[in-house]
Amino acid sequence: MQQRGYKWIADEMEKLDPYTDYADIWKLSTCYYVNDFMMNYLYTSAFTHFILPPYGGETVVKTGKVIKHQDTRADDTLHHFWIWFEHGPNSNETAQSVGDVNKIHAALWKRMPGNFAHDDDFVYAMCWLAVEMHRLRLRVGLAGYTEQQKIAFHKYCYELSKLFVSENGPITDQVPDSFEGMLEFADKYEATNWEHSPEGQLAAEALIDQFANRWFPRGARWIGRSMMLSLLDEPCRRVHRIPTPNRFTIKFFEFGFKSILWAKEKVLPDPKMTTPERHRRKAIAKPTPNDRPHSVHAA
Template identity: 35%
Template sequence: MDSSSTKRLPYHWIRQRIESLDPEKDYEEIWRLSAGYGLTAFTLNLVYAITFPNFIVTEQGSRAVWRSDGGKIVHQATQRVEQTANNNAIWWWYGPHHPLTKKSVNHINRLHDHYSKLFPGDFGHNDDYVYTLTYTAATLHRLKLRLGLPGFTDKEKKAAHLFWREMSKLFRVENRPVRDFPTDWDDLIRYNEEIEANMASGPERATLVAEGCFDQFAFRFFPPGLRWLGRSIPICLSLPTTLKACHIEPVNPILDWLITFVLGSLMWLIQTVLPDPKESYWQQQEKMSRSEKAQELASYRKIDVEFAPWFVQRHKKDTPGCPFHAALGEERMVTQPPKAFDIARGSPEKKE
């Protein structure tokens, strides 16, 4: 979309455009319009914080992520968030059939292959992949409902299901394709709810990963005196079943009401009063120069250097006698994954 065409866009052009499309044929564009605009570093980090703990409540999920000392959850926390956001933005903008999306997912498949050798069997659970994909498909819909707003329209639901069904075909479960993706939107929601209703109590590693997600969001966006509030926001918006499985105390009911009221009001204002954004998050990222990207990465690394000791200090003595808490702050176990790849620019990233 060039600059001249963006100037002519209607005030609420996104909704108008979605309503003109056919979800059976145009599901990629509908998802791009539904999920790719109006995003910021704050909102993407918040979505990450309320999403990722759902996937690590199992033994295999928490073991592969926490490893021996917290892994990237502790030592490269913000960089991990931004890598996830970068991949998601590529998928949402280009869709499941584009070469850049396939290259991005292939990189993740290679990472899983690498770590599956270190954690045999942990990456071989088909339901782990299906739940991650189906939860992602419904995240924005469920978040809107949680904030008291209308969720996806029928057209958006159908498009979301088709988009993520096609995305599922790109992932590999130990060199096998992902199997048994839900047949439609209603089946997708039923699948999510069944998984969540049967979440067992997670190991201590799962608690630490969830704590890392909530704390990283608070540390990055809130000053020291308000980090308790920053931490409360993703906890408030997390699934009760996930909080229970991860042994995380829910937010005080009054604060819960206040957070959902404020965020719901802000989202309503953005969706109904303010004009729709003319550029997507990924378009804004593509406009950044290499020097700007380098400065951004340096800022993430600075945050991470400061976050790790802060997190260790907060949690090292949470559970006396727990080996995972005791290992916080000790010398890291070094494992070398395949070289990271800057998908959008087509060049290897510099090793840290």
Template identity: 30%
Template sequence: MEKAYDVPDTVKADDKWLMPYLASLDPETDYERMISIFSQYSLNMFALQFVVTAGTLHNIQTPEGAETLAYTNKIVRRPNRRNADGLGFFWTWFANGPSHPRAKESIARLNDIHMGVAKHLPGGFKRTEDFIYTLCVIGTLQSRIMADLGLPTLPPFLKIAMHHEMRALAEQFVTVDALVTGFPDSYEGMEAFIEAFDARDWGAATQAHTTIAESMIDDFATRFFPPYLHWLGQNYVKFAVKEHLLVRYGVTPLTPEEREMTANVMRTMYVTQMMAPDSKVSFLDTWVPPSNDEILAADRQYAAVADARGWLKGGQETLAATRG
């Protein structure tokens, strides 16, 4: 994966080099470099998939959001293909910055994909708020989880940089009618936008919500936890998703005791990571994407699980289940 930004080894001489380096930059003008370096040297596959899973389960609360993902069915029966595609988009944007030609081409391609799906789903990809909400969640979710655990959130200079990065991405997305406009004017505005969006009544959940929620929680637990700890992987996701959404999707939320236990485990994990030396190697220098053959083989197993669980198969079956 190509990247537009990196830092020389001399900058990484100290064990804790990352935050001092980022603090030395100007978030008003250097936000693309800041977010690129922060992402490359602080994220790993577990963290990425955790945020993607929990974030998606917030994004599907609208009827159109759930229907779209159930219709294409990549999450349910081809999660490895979707992960590979999603990581390709993520790193193209975050490693290069929204202004880079590679990022612009990538967003344009995703816009084309959205418009192609919209032809089959009248009403989909029409609301500007849906795009804004998704980007706000991407930019704030990890920090919100840290706050829920009583741990330090992003420092102010990174919150400014993250806001500018998300706003610059948003300006390149389109609905079926127009460019996305109206992005919040600050990081705090992003958080307020999420709270207002989550408080809206989006109607009763459908089978699409349940299928997506169950399949994504199961996928995360299976992907990163051994069988005897699948329950803990599921708890991680449930901790990160707002309780009223889980209830609405038909997913049993954590009990107070389960939530406290899960928080203690997660807090220990994060504190251990915070105390460890900063990585001196970019994630992109060690990441080896799976081959197409590996993706196909893995997804055949997921499709069999989906059939056994009775999850929606996508296409017209989804429309029948969500629209009648």
């Protein structure tokens, strides 16, 4: 892929067909703009949503890693996310990565029968991945995805869903057949009157703490916590009973998030290198056992 000019990414995407080049459109939309900080934010938000059902919180608390080994748990998941984002759903790398995730899930459902038998949870995860940044962009006052991105992101997540299995088997036939269908599914799932669980609240607080502790120095971690609480939406606050910041704080962080994305997309030069490639170059430059970036620890 040839990279040209000060602002080259939008021009490059314009050349692509969302029905066939969806993996390239996904990569251009994410791997160049999303850094480790932003990916950690996405991990925190994603799993705070994925544990909305009470058995979700029970599962992650019983495994213990989210509570006792917060950074390692984040790194394990982000390692997979980066593989999927960079290589796309039809690659051998992603197939192997999701296969590893399926094996972990299978081991867990033997310990906790039924907790992975709710197919809607898997479908929701695919829908959330496709639509969440579109919804967040609209919430903070930015334009949502283009029609090209909507088509490509739906296709990307639909194809990715073919690799996942629940306790009942494959989930793909249950995934909505359009981006709008994914939006509707996600909204309906989040509007469910999920029962509050202490385990879900404990896990949500641990996820928020991991983000704040990793990226903000001691004494300023309240800033990271306030940011996460402000950008999380009503379903997470309602079900997990986590605090809702005051209106001024929410608007402050929404404006900050909006400003950063706007500057990246409209003002600053487009990156010439993806974040995963930066990870690899850093590892080559400092090839020591402990020199691995935050978000690419092996599972």
